Amino acid sequence: MTRLQDKVCIITGAGSGMGRVAARMFRAQGARVVAADISERDGEETVSAVKESGNGDIVFVRADVSREEDCADLVRETVRRFGRLDALYNNAGIMPEGDHSVVDTAVDTWDQVQSVNTKGIYLCCKYGIPAMVRSGGGSVINVASFVALVGCSVPQDSYTASKGAVIALTKSLAVQFGPRGVRANAICPGPIETPMLTEWLLSDPEAKALRPLRGHRPPGHLPGVRRVDVDQRRHARGRRGHHVELFLISHRQVSKDRPGKTSGRKTPGMGDADGVRVAGRVCA
Ligand SMILES: NC(=O)c1ccc[n+]([C@@H]2O[C@H](COP(=O)([O-])OP(=O)(O)OC[C@H]3O[C@@H](n4cnc5c(N)ncnc54)[C@H](O)[C@@H]3O)[C@@H](O)[C@H]2O)c1
16 A cells, blocks of 8 residues: 555646656655646646656646636646545746846746745635545645745745745644644755756856856756756655655544644755655654
């Protein structure tokens, strides 16, 4: 029996980086996965890759998480295909080049980031949580970031503010919906080598200056950055394959008397070997 046997999970931003890794991991653990992404090409690529590895119960649904009708359709389609919803992995996020300090970020860029990173989670929860309550309970996992805990010397202020909002919202969800069987937790990954981070490190002049590099090195060689390797259970540069997410989904349902046991947590992921330092405490 695998850890997520027959659990129905939505993963947003499943077309790339950590979302793609999660899709593979969740499927390998027996979940039925709805891989959602704004990019049809990338989302379908994730589905093909997972199917090629022999794990078939995965479908792609195109969804822009900043659009209410897309989020409603995503949840409706999930329940139509699989009959229920057990986990909502709110992973989609953006960090556009123009997002910098408050003093030089355009209002449009600020709004664009908030619209995906914050409003996107609100909208997915708006439709996803009632579906989980109807399924008898579930688990919301919101992807925040270490920058919301410690800041970043090369600013991406809208991004950082959005991730702080994700943590605050997660606490509110945990308190509200724990008594109805839905846990909510945020994870705060440290730097992980995905297209999002690589593009930033290679394009932002200040970020570039932070790197003790002479010239470009190919992905897999960014100092201080952990690499996501979709084919490895243990990522090449340190982070183990989404074990905290598996725990947060597979953990037994909260009891109505003790709703907070594994809900309302944020799991910082910087500076430790596994990227999930608090997981052990949650497990205890
Ligand atoms: N990579 C890191 O170092 C790092 C660190 C901390 C937190 N995070 C967070 O982890 C999450 C995943 O990041 P990643 O590094 O894998 O990024 P990524 O850019 O590789 O993947 C993000 C995915 O989200 C999708 N997406 C973007 N906008 C969307 C929208 N409106 N609707 C639906 N899908 C959309 C993209 O198409 C892409 O497939 C993000 O929330 C990010 O903020 C990343």
